[in-house]
Every structure is written in structure tokens, then in C-alpha cells.
Amino acid sequence: MTDAAASRPVAQKVRRPAAGQAAAGRAASPWGFSRSIGRRLTILLAGIAAVLALVSWAMVTSFARAAAERTQDGVLAASALSIAGALGSEQGNIRLELPYSAFAMLDAIGQDRVFYRVATADDTLTGYEDLEVPRLPRTAGEVVTDTIAYRGTTVRVATVTRSVLSGQVPVRIMVSVAQTRSGVDEIAAGLSRSAAALSVGFFLLATGLGWAAARNSLRPLNEIAQAVGRRGPSDLRPVQRDAPGELAPLLAALNRLMERLGASIRRSEDFITEAAHRVRTPLATVRAQAEVALHSAESEEVKATLRRMIRAVDESSRSAGQLLDHATVGFRAETLRAEDLDLAAVIRRVTDGLAPTAEMKDIAFSVSLVPAPMRGDAILLENAVRNVLDNAVKYSPAETVVTVTLERAGSAWRITIRDEGRGFGDAAVPQLVERFRRGANVEKVVGSGLGLTIADEALRAHGGTLTLSPGDNGVGACVTLTLPAA
Amino acid sequence: MCHAHPARRLIAALLLAVLPGVALAQVLEDRRVWPGTGERTIRVISTADIDVFAPFVExxxxxxxxxxxxxAVASSAELHRAIAEGASYDLAISSAMDLQFQLANDGLARAHRSDATAGLPGWARWRDLLFAFTAEPAVAVISRARFAGRDRPRNRQDLIALMRTDREAFARAVGTYDVRDSGLGYLFATQEARNSDTYWRLSELMGGLDVQLYCCSAQMIDDVASGRLALAYNVLGSYAMARIARDDRLEILALQDYATVMLRTAFIPASAEDPEGAGAVLDAILRIGMRDDADALPLPPLGAVQGPEATAFGPIRLGPGLLVHLDRLNREAFLAEWSDAMLQ
Structure with missing residues (x-):
């Protein structure tokens, strides 16, 4: 249709922000890291939890080992002290009977190998003669523990000293008790395993909580996004919402953008209205002059040229009218001014207005109306009906009838406009109807004309619908306008 | 322990002389080879007599x-010396728990881990080194002939009272281990002395009765059977029961106050040449030790100490406490005290 080209800029202006948003959403880093703040937060929190879990595991492991080692030191010291306590002198000789408990208690930590040595400064009294300790306690009663290598393995050794009379001379006697560390290793390893299991549990819990926290903190953002996303294509009101402090600048920027966008749209609609007015008035003058010339012309050739001229002028004037209508509808639909009106009167005004054009093509109107009171914008409704009826007249061949019916259908008024023209084409009809019902497909509007778009927008502003269907017996087209009754 | 007959010692000595390849430092009391279908032979050194161990081999x-x-059969002291000197045996089995423990503690045992060792109760193994497979009590064996017409003592107090009142009947007719020679005797004596002071009272009484000292359970049992001894104290219960099964001149005295229970232990020496084969043999022995039928073999299973006859002290604990009595000073002190009591 010829008015398709004119409709495009407006439609695209409305669509552009949405397309831009989608493009921004698709721009993602190769890590998928910046794609979602929620994921980023969750990963960061999980990373922190992992580090903390590792640190706590390492700490528990080292504490457990230290505790087990201290326990072993304690047992070794007790063993050495109990042996030292059994030292005595008998008739001037050093006497020692190892207490059973001194060795039996070494079983407490685990099944470890045991070595011991009781010696004076230069003589081993009993035990393992090659068990040498790196340092001795400075005072009696002090216990010195060391880790040393002995017989190819690592042992922990506790040493105490005690002075015993040998003859009349006090002799310093050293008691060392050593034990391998497999029991300590086992205890530490067992506790380390438990700590590892706990750390994994802690990590999983923290990750779960982190995920929940990320979701919770992003909820206001998602809510704003959803609120903006739910809006109709021409709803450019500012977003009024309680936003967290961090989102307030974004919201303010969004509202400023919408305001500028709205102003821009209004300016271009004003421009179109202005342009249409300015074009229509000179066109009317041209048409009148051409009519006059047609009547006075004698040559058939000139007459034909003038008729073509008049048709072209009509076409242009009609397009300009529709652009004007569209701008009007766009503006009025946004801020609907509802008043009591009679739909029948509205239809009557349209048929009366189009009657001269129809007569020129020998097209008759068959109008059947009932009084139909409702609330609405009379100018919008008139625009809607006129555009549909105008299409019907335009596509009807000469000497046919265009039927206009207004009737009550449940809680709605139904206006049916039938013509005997070429219809919508077989296959396209259901699709056309379907698309219109959705009302969001701009490409289809191009295909079926600005007239139907105007009608559709006006009806939807009133909560009504526009339905296209083939005419009876497959001849012509049938357009149904449904409007809720008052 | 030397359960072997003097004639066997002679044979062993001859064997050593004849076979230069077996020229070992230690003295073997007996030796027997059971060939397998393959070429591998596991060398076992043990304190148990051949006829006691033969059913295990089957x-x-x-x-x-x-x-x-x-x-190869050796005394527990010989066995201890052989392993300590690094003789190449694949498996060492002994009734002297303390000596076995010392060898393992000093790093002369090789670790072995298997399903069989994992199945052992905790008290029957020490680390992955030393494993017990029998639980054998020390018992008192009496001669039925010499106890004819007497009430059987029910506990050690009764026994002491009986020997005190009838000193003539028991003079030179009581036998026990010479703990200076026998590792097992020393183990039984030290453990009993640690658990009860009754031991010293009994020892002094036996010393006063001119006690007969033996190296080995088998000889004590022989002398009780022949009537030379009326009573043998701290005899290896497993040997006594095996003998009583075919000799009704003997009887085990059911002393109900306590019993000392020894665990016969085995380990793979660090110097073993075929540790894998030794592990397989050890596992088989441990499985036999965990069997339920107590009577099928001469050596009782581990489960014997958990049965209704379980005794007051339980088996001797496998642990570093065993080292205490091996300490040179402690041993000297104990033997001095023992000699004072026994050799009056």
C-alpha cells in the first residue's frame, strides 16, 4: 500500500529502544562472567567461601596435629618422670625398677614403637644405648622434648634428669623416653579428614547462601526491569518505584531518557500533523482548479490527463489525511478522553461524509444501525470507522454494495463492514487477523495499510478489537469492530 | 622354649654338621621340610614342636x-637371637610375646597388611607388624595317681594350703619353669607376679618344697604322667590338653581365681627373602587362628579367651608394657627375687 512508507519512521522510533536493550543483553565476555551480576556475585562469594574453607581446614589440621603432639609430649613426659621417680639408691648403688605403667601408658596415643635410655653422664644404665638426645634439661624437674631421627625413623623424645646418691656422691641421671609418631599422624590425619568433610560442607552451605544473597540483592533490579519490560510500546511515563540507593541514578537516567524520547516522538508527530495540513490545503486548491479545467476542457486527451491528475491528488490528500488521523489517534489514545456518545451517530457521520466519494464510484451503502450508547472518544472512534469504511470503498468495484451493521453482541457493540471487493487474499486472512489481534507486528501494518493500524489503535485504546475475515461465500472482505458497551 | 627331646638336639646338631648350607649361627632343635608343588619354600622359625605345627601345614x-x-624349631631365646642377628627367615613364630614384641619394636619386623590381618581383633595385633593366632593359658597339671583321694584345689589359696599341710607329699614333687632358661616361663612368671602377690607366696612355698625346674612344658608333662611329679605349675595349657586327650594319668587343675593367657605371635622378619609368600602363609595361619572349632587342632584359637572360660585378666596385652620385664635391670631384679624364693 502506498501509505506504508510513511508509517515506517514512527513505528521504528518506538521499537528502537527495545532492540537496543536486546543487543546490550547479548554482549557477553568470553567467560560468561559479566553476563549476569547474580552469577558473578555467586562465583565471587563461592570463591571467598572456598578460600575460607581451605584456610579453616588447614588451621584445624595444624591445631589437631599440635594438640596430638602435645598429648604425646605429655604422655612421654609422664613416662619419663615416672621412671625417674623409680630411681633410687640402695647400699650406695643406683637402683632402678622400671614401673610397668611407665611403658603401658605409652599405648595411649596409638601403637607406636618405644625406645628408652637411662644413663649417667658417661654410662648407660639400661635401655637403648644409641638413643642420644640433642639437649638436656637445665634443672631437675624440667622436661625437654625433641623430635629426632633414630633407627631410620622420626621419634619424639622426652628427657628428664634426677640426681641420685651413688656412694656419697650425687650422680645426675638422665631418663629419655622416645616414641615414633604414627599414632600422632593417625590422629592428625583422622581429624584432618573430618575437618576436610566439614570444610566441604561449609563451602557448599556458604555457596548456597551466597547464591540466595545474590538473588535477593538483585531482586529490586529485576523488578524494575520487569516493570519496564511489561510496558506497552508507547508507554513512556517515568518509572515511579522505590529503588535502592545504588539503582536510583540508573532509574533517574532511564526516566530522563524516556522523557527525551517522548518529547522527540511528540515533536515528530507534530511535524507530521503540520506537514499533512500544509500539504492538504494546497492539494484541495489544485483539485478544485483541476475540476474546473476538466469541465472546460474539450480534448479527450486533456480530460484523461486531468482525471489522472485528480485521482493522484485524491490519493495524496487521502494519505495526508491518514497521516493526520494517525498522529491524532496516537496522541489521543495515549490520554483517552472518554465521554458519553452514541456509536450509531458516529457511524452515521462517517457514512454521510463518505457518501459523495462512494456515489462517484456507484457504490451504495446499506446501513443498519441501532442506538448504541457508550463511553469513548468520538473523534477516535470516528477515525477508526472512517478508515475501515474508506478502505472498503476504495477496494470495492463499481456498482456494488458496502454493508454497515451495528448490533449488540453480549456485553459489546459489534460493527460489521462488508464489501464485495477482492478481499484479503485466501491464505493471508487468518494470519492477518492473528497478527492484528496481537497488534505488535509492524511489518504487517505496512502490508495491510495505515488505515487498519489507525483503526486497530483507536479500538484498542477503548478496549475493543479489530477482526478481519473473508466475506460471505468467499467474496469480498469483512471487518468486524468490537467495542465494550457502557 | 625347648620342647625337644635330647635325641632331637643331637639330630639337629648332626644336620648342621652334614649340611654346610644350613650352617647357621643359632642352634636348631629340630627341622622339617614340607615340599610344595612350586619352587618357592617359605622358611619358618618357630618355638612350637613339629607335631604341633604339622596340622597347620596341611x-x-x-x-x-x-x-x-x-x-625349624628353636628356643625363644635362640629365635630372638637369630632374628636380631638378621638370619634370613621368612616367618618367625614364638610363644614369648615379650621377645617377639621387642623384635617388632626394634624395627626387625616387616609390615604386612591383608584381609586376614584386618579381621583380627585389636588386642591380637600390634601395628601391622606382630599378629597373634592362638590364646593359650598357663595351667597346673596334676598326676591323678598322686592326687588319688584328695580334694582338688579350686584356687591358688587352696593349693597353697594343701601344699603347706602335706609337705611330704609334695617335697621334690612340684615342677615349674626355670625362668632363667625359658622365655615363656619368664613371661608367665613376670605377668603373674605383676597381677597377683599370690605368685610370690606360691614360689616361696615351692622353693621350700625343693621345686624341680624345667626348661620345657613337654618334659614337665612327661614327669607328671610318670608320677615323678605330683604337680606341674604354669605348664602350657595347649600342650597339656593335647597330652591329656591320649593319657588319662594326667589332669588339669581347674584354678578359678585367675589364669595367665599367652598369645602365640608371628611376624615377617625384615630380612625375609620371600615376604609375599610369607604373607600368604601368615594369612593362612591367622585364618586358622580365627576359626570357630576349638578342638580340631592342637593349638587353641584366639576365640578361646572370649568364651565362657574367659579368665579374670584376659590375654597378656600386646604393647610396650612387655618391654618392662625385658629391661636388663628389671630382669636382674626379678631373677634375683625369683632365685631367693625358689632356690632356698
Missing amino acids: RIAAERPDLGIDY
Whole structure:
């Protein structure tokens, strides 16, 4: 249709922000890291939890080992002290009977190998003669523990000293008790395993909580996004919402953008209205002059040229009218001014207005109306009906009838406009109807004309619908306008 | 322990002389080789007599017929010395728990881990080094002939009272281990002395009765059977029961106050040449030790100490406490005290 080209800029202006948003959403880093703040937060929190879990595991492991080692030191010291306590002198000789408990208690930590040595400064009294300790306690009663290598393995050794009379001379006697560390290793390893299991549990819990926290903190953002996303294509009101402090600048920027966008749209609609007015008035003058010339012309050739001229002028004037209508509808639909009106009167005004054009093509109107009171914008409704009826007249061949019916259908008024023209084409009809019902497909509007778009927008502003269907017996087209009754 | 007959010692000595390849430092009391179907032979050194161990060999052969067994009998002290000096045996089995423990503690045992060792109760193994497979009590064996017409003492107090009141009947007729020679005797004596002061009262009484000292359970049992002894104290219960099964001149005194229970232990020496084969034999022995039928073999299973006859002190604990009595000073002190009591 010829008015398709004119409709495009407006439609695209409305669509552009949405397309831009989608493009921004698709721009993602190769890590998928910046794609979602929620994921980023969750990963960061999980990373922190992992580090903390590792640190706590390492700490528990080292504490457990230290505790087990201290326990072993304690047992070794007790063993050495109990042996030292059994030292005595008998008739001037050093006497020692190892207490059973001194060795039996070494079983407490685990099944470890045991070595011991009781010696004076230069003589081993009993035990393992090659068990040498790196340092001795400075005072009696002090216990010195060391880790040393002995017989190819690592042992922990506790040493105490005690002075015993040998003859009349006090002799310093050293008691060392050593034990391998497999029991300590086992205890530490067992506790380390438990700590590892706990750390994994802690990590999983923290990750779960982190995920929940990320979701919770992003909820206001998602809510704003959803609120903006739910809006109709021409709803450019500012977003009024309680936003967290961090989102307030974004919201303010969004509202400023919408305001500028709205102003821009209004300016271009004003421009179109202005342009249409300015074009229509000179066109009317041209048409009148051409009519006059047609009547006075004698040559058939000139007459034909003038008729073509008049048709072209009509076409242009009609397009300009529709652009004007569209701008009007766009503006009025946004801020609907509802008043009591009679739909029948509205239809009557349209048929009366189009009657001269129809007569020129020998097209008759068959109008059947009932009084139909409702609330609405009379100018919008008139625009809607006129555009549909105008299409019907335009596509009807000469000497046919265009039927206009207004009737009550449940809680709605139904206006049916039938013509005997070429219809919508077989296959396209259901699709056309379907698309219109959705009302969001701009490409289809191009295909079926600005007239139907105007009608559709006006009806939807009133909560009504526009339905296209083939005419009876497959001849012509049938357009149904449904409007809720008052 | 030397359960062997003097004639056997002679044979062993001859064997050593004849076979230069077996020129070992230690003195073997007896030796026997059971060939396997394969070429591998596991060299076992043990304190148990050949006829006691033979039934075990049959069961081991049922599991691993490919492995031959070269079985050498030695006293526990000889066994201890052989392993400490690094003789190449694949398996060491002894009734002297303390000496076995010392060898393992000093790093002369090789770790062995298997399903069989994992199945052992905790008290029957020390680390992955030393494993117990029998629980054998020390018992008192009496001669039925010499106890004819007497009430059987029910506990050690009764026994002491009986020997005090009838000193003539028991003079030179009581036998026990010479703990200076016998590792097992020393183990039984030290453990009993640690658990009860009754031991010293009994020892002094036996000393006063001119006690007969023996190196080995088998000889004590022989002398009780012949009537030379009226009573043998701290005899290895497993040997006594095996003997009583075919000799009704003997009887085990059911002393109900306590019993000392020894665990016969085995380990793979660090110097073993075939540790894998030794592990297989050890596992088979441990499985036999965990069997339920107590009577089928001469050596009782581990489960014997958990049965209704379980005794007051339980088995001797496998642990560093065993080292205490091996300490040179402690041993000297104990032997001095023992000699004072026994050799009056």
C-alpha cells in the first residue's frame, strides 16, 4: 500500500529502544562472567567461601596435629618422670625398677614403637644405648622434648634428669623416653579428614547462601526491569518505584531518557500533523482548479490527463489525511478522553461524509444501525470507522454494495463492514487477523495499510478489537469492530 | 622354649654338621621340610614342636599348595637371637610375646597388611607388624595317681594350703619353669607376679618344697604322667590338653581365681627373602587362628579367651608394657627375687 512508507519512521522510533536493550543483553565476555551480576556475585562469594574453607581446614589440621603432639609430649613426659621417680639408691648403688605403667601408658596415643635410655653422664644404665638426645634439661624437674631421627625413623623424645646418691656422691641421671609418631599422624590425619568433610560442607552451605544473597540483592533490579519490560510500546511515563540507593541514578537516567524520547516522538508527530495540513490545503486548491479545467476542457486527451491528475491528488490528500488521523489517534489514545456518545451517530457521520466519494464510484451503502450508547472518544472512534469504511470503498468495484451493521453482541457493540471487493487474499486472512489481534507486528501494518493500524489503535485504546475475515461465500472482505458497551 | 627331646638336639646338631648350607649361627632343635608343588619354600622359625605345627601345614597347603615350608624349631631365646642377628627367615613364630614384641619394636619386623590381618581383633595385633593366632593359658597339671583321694584345689589359696599341710607329699614333687632358661616361663612368671602377690607366696612355698625346674612344658608333662611329679605349675595349657586327650594319668587343675593367657605371635622378619609368600602363609595361619572349632587342632584359637572360660585378666596385652620385664635391670631384679624364693 502506498501509505506504508510513511508509517515506517514512527513505528521504528518506538521499537528502537527495545532492540537496543536486546543487543546490550547479548554482549557477553568470553567467560560468561559479566553476563549476569547474580552469577558473578555467586562465583565471587563461592570463591571467598572456598578460600575460607581451605584456610579453616588447614588451621584445624595444624591445631589437631599440635594438640596430638602435645598429648604425646605429655604422655612421654609422664613416662619419663615416672621412671625417674623409680630411681633410687640402695647400699650406695643406683637402683632402678622400671614401673610397668611407665611403658603401658605409652599405648595411649596409638601403637607406636618405644625406645628408652637411662644413663649417667658417661654410662648407660639400661635401655637403648644409641638413643642420644640433642639437649638436656637445665634443672631437675624440667622436661625437654625433641623430635629426632633414630633407627631410620622420626621419634619424639622426652628427657628428664634426677640426681641420685651413688656412694656419697650425687650422680645426675638422665631418663629419655622416645616414641615414633604414627599414632600422632593417625590422629592428625583422622581429624584432618573430618575437618576436610566439614570444610566441604561449609563451602557448599556458604555457596548456597551466597547464591540466595545474590538473588535477593538483585531482586529490586529485576523488578524494575520487569516493570519496564511489561510496558506497552508507547508507554513512556517515568518509572515511579522505590529503588535502592545504588539503582536510583540508573532509574533517574532511564526516566530522563524516556522523557527525551517522548518529547522527540511528540515533536515528530507534530511535524507530521503540520506537514499533512500544509500539504492538504494546497492539494484541495489544485483539485478544485483541476475540476474546473476538466469541465472546460474539450480534448479527450486533456480530460484523461486531468482525471489522472485528480485521482493522484485524491490519493495524496487521502494519505495526508491518514497521516493526520494517525498522529491524532496516537496522541489521543495515549490520554483517552472518554465521554458519553452514541456509536450509531458516529457511524452515521462517517457514512454521510463518505457518501459523495462512494456515489462517484456507484457504490451504495446499506446501513443498519441501532442506538448504541457508550463511553469513548468520538473523534477516535470516528477515525477508526472512517478508515475501515474508506478502505472498503476504495477496494470495492463499481456498482456494488458496502454493508454497515451495528448490533449488540453480549456485553459489546459489534460493527460489521462488508464489501464485495477482492478481499484479503485466501491464505493471508487468518494470519492477518492473528497478527492484528496481537497488534505488535509492524511489518504487517505496512502490508495491510495505515488505515487498519489507525483503526486497530483507536479500538484498542477503548478496549475493543479489530477482526478481519473473508466475506460471505468467499467474496469480498469483512471487518468486524468490537467495542465494550457502557 | 625347648620342647625337644635330647635325641632331637643331637639330630639337629648332626644336620648342621652334614649340611654346610644350613650352617647357621643359632642352634636348631629340630627341622622339617614340607615340599610344595612350586619352587618357592617359605622358611619358618618357630618355638612350637613339629607335631604341633604339622596340622597347620596341611591347612596352609590346602590354600597355597605351591609353597613349600621349611620349618625349624628353636628356643625363644635362640629365635630372638637369630632374628636380631638378621638370619634370613621368612616367618618367625614364638610363644614369648615379650621377645617377639621387642623384635617388632626394634624395627626387625616387616609390615604386612591383608584381609586376614584386618579381621583380627585389636588386642591380637600390634601395628601391622606382630599378629597373634592362638590364646593359650598357663595351667597346673596334676598326676591323678598322686592326687588319688584328695580334694582338688579350686584356687591358688587352696593349693597353697594343701601344699603347706602335706609337705611330704609334695617335697621334690612340684615342677615349674626355670625362668632363667625359658622365655615363656619368664613371661608367665613376670605377668603373674605383676597381677597377683599370690605368685610370690606360691614360689616361696615351692622353693621350700625343693621345686624341680624345667626348661620345657613337654618334659614337665612327661614327669607328671610318670608320677615323678605330683604337680606341674604354669605348664602350657595347649600342650597339656593335647597330652591329656591320649593319657588319662594326667589332669588339669581347674584354678578359678585367675589364669595367665599367652598369645602365640608371628611376624615377617625384615630380612625375609620371600615376604609375599610369607604373607600368604601368615594369612593362612591367622585364618586358622580365627576359626570357630576349638578342638580340631592342637593349638587353641584366639576365640578361646572370649568364651565362657574367659579368665579374670584376659590375654597378656600386646604393647610396650612387655618391654618392662625385658629391661636388663628389671630382669636382674626379678631373677634375683625369683632365685631367693625358689632356690632356698
